Amino acid sequence: ELTQATFDNIKATDPKIDAFLALNEDAALDQAAKVDAAGIKEDQPLAGIPVAIKDNIVTKDLTTTAASKILTNFNPIYDATVTTKLADAQMITVGKTNMDEFAMGGSTETSAFKQTKNAWDQTKVPGGSSGGSAAAVASGQIVAALGTDTGGSIRQPAAFNGVVGMKPTYGRVSRWGLIAFGSSLDQIGPLTRGVKDNATILSTIAGHDEHDLTSSTQAVPDFAKDLNDATSVKGLRIGLPKEFLADGVDEDVKNAILAAADTYRKLGATVDEVSLPHNKYGVAAYYIIASSEASSNLQRFDGIRYGYRAQDVKNLEDVYVKSRSEGFGDEVKRRIMLGTFSLSAGFYDAYFLKAAKVRTVIINDFKAVLKDHDFIMGPVAPTPAFDLGAEIKDPITMYMNDILTIPVNLAGLPGLSLPAGFSNNLPVGMQLIGRPFDESTLYKAGYAFE
Ligand code: GLN
Known part of the structure; x- marks a missing residue:
């Protein structure tokens, strides 16, 4: 009944929100019937609960496009480790959510297929790149969704839609699939x-995976277990970087964060001003590093192996060139060119290597602050959700919006985004940044605040 009601609700509300790229109705109802028949045991808190999956995570026999024309009608032959783990916990995958093409963007406007709207105001962007997942949760279509975060793509759409989003420590969750x-x-x-729901799901999807050698062997705690009251933040030391409240950050956003700092003080924590002096170089370093890695990762989309293939071709090279020219959108092409350029002989030292060095400096900034602070707090984004169409033609402005989220990915740290207030009826998000593999402290602090 719950699964059926979820589909009925998505069909009624999605014409307004446009969060979903594909629905999995028959298979989901089948799986739900099986879960029902087997009976739900006490140690299966997620059994029978519907979940949505961002469309860059592969799902067996369920279309997976990463919102790119080049993967049109691509049906994977295997499940990602995270989807397998959710299925093992008896969660029901109801469908795939819209996103920026290959997760490149911050507004879900680079999707080749549709424009997702903000759940609170349909003239505003839902954020991105996990905009479909965030809008689906915020609009009540689903209680949980998976997203992915390379430079802010879970935290920023969570903030723009007033929901909770966790970017785990690099290596906490398998990237296989x-x-x-x-x-x-x-x-x-x-x-x-x-x-609490967020913590329960992270415990379910985290852990070492032999298919992903960067996944960590660190033990995975039951993150939700200790979330019982607000006293757990007593005595914690919180750092509030002055760079996070600098010019360019909206007054309402600053005020929401300062009010949150007061809440933590009232709960018995200390909050002091700290500095991340190299934060401002994060955007530049990230767009070199992420684009370089993307230019390499996207080589596999050649018109032969998956999805879209151009017609009317003369020879093999023509297949590659035409399929990629027609299959990739503008933002993806911009990144491939930027990345290929940064890695090419003669430019590598000036761009990629320099960016890698800046990354180390940023890591050291965080290490210095987190040595004597339990976590860092600040805004997720400088502004609340902006108007649809307002920034999509201006990549630099769009990139600068990531200034507060990107350094966290460069340093591989966990970041929790949670609602902290409103500005003109739009949600404002707060970000808690922790030590490596200390998602527990972030969840405790998030739960105490919530
Ligand atoms: N907005 C950033 C970008 O466009 C981050 C995207 C992400 O985290 N996937 O690269």
Whole structure:
């Protein structure tokens, strides 16, 4: 009944939100019937609960396009590790959510297929790249969805839609079956209405996987277990970087974060001003590193192996050139060119290598602050959701929106985004950034605040 009601609700509401690229109705109802027949055991808190999956995570026999024309009608022959783990927990995959093409963007406007709207105001962007997942959760279509975050793509859409999103520590969750964008930055994580649900899902999808050698062997705690009251933040030391409240950050956003800092003080934590002096170089370094990795990862889309193939071709090279020219959108082509250029002989030292060095400096900034602070707090994005169409023609402005989320990916740290207030009836998000593999502290602090 729950699964059927979920589909009925999605069909009624999605013409307004456009969060979904594909629905999995027959298979989902079948799976739900099986879960029902087997009976739900006490140690299966997620059994029978519908979940949505971002469309860059492969799902067996369910169309997976990464919102790109080049993967039109691509039906994977295997499941990603995270989807297998959700199925093992008896969750029901109801469909695939819209996103920026290959997760490149911050508004879900680079999708080749449709424009998802913000759940609170349909004239605004849902954020991106996991805009479909965030809008689906915020609009009540689903209680949980998976997203992916390379430079902010879980946290920023979560903030724009007033939901909870976790970008786990790099290596916490297996990337096997995730269509790679920036392999040294990508992580999969949950978007949910509340912190406890988020923690439950992260515990389910995390852990070492022999298919992904960058996945960590660190033990995975039951993150939800200790979320019982607000006293757990007592005595914690929180750092608030002055760069996170600098010019360019909206007054309402600043005020929401300052109010959250006061809430933490009232709960018995200390909040002091700290500095991440090299934060401002994060965007430049990221767009070199992420684009370089993407230019390499996207070589596999050649018109032969998957999805779209151009017609009227003269020879093999023509297949490659035409399929890629017709199959990729403008933003993806921009990244491939930028990345190929940064990696090419003669430019490598000036661009890729320099960006890699900047990355180390940014990592060291975080290490210095997190040595004597339990976590860092700040805004997720400088502004709330902006108007549809307002920034899509201006890549630099769009890239600059990522200034507060990108450094966290460069450093591989966990980042939790949660609602912290409103600005003109639009949600404002707060971000908590933790030590490597200390998602627990972030969840405790998020739960205490919520
Ligand atoms: N907005 C950033 C970009 O366009 C981040 C995207 C992401 O995290 N996938 O690259």
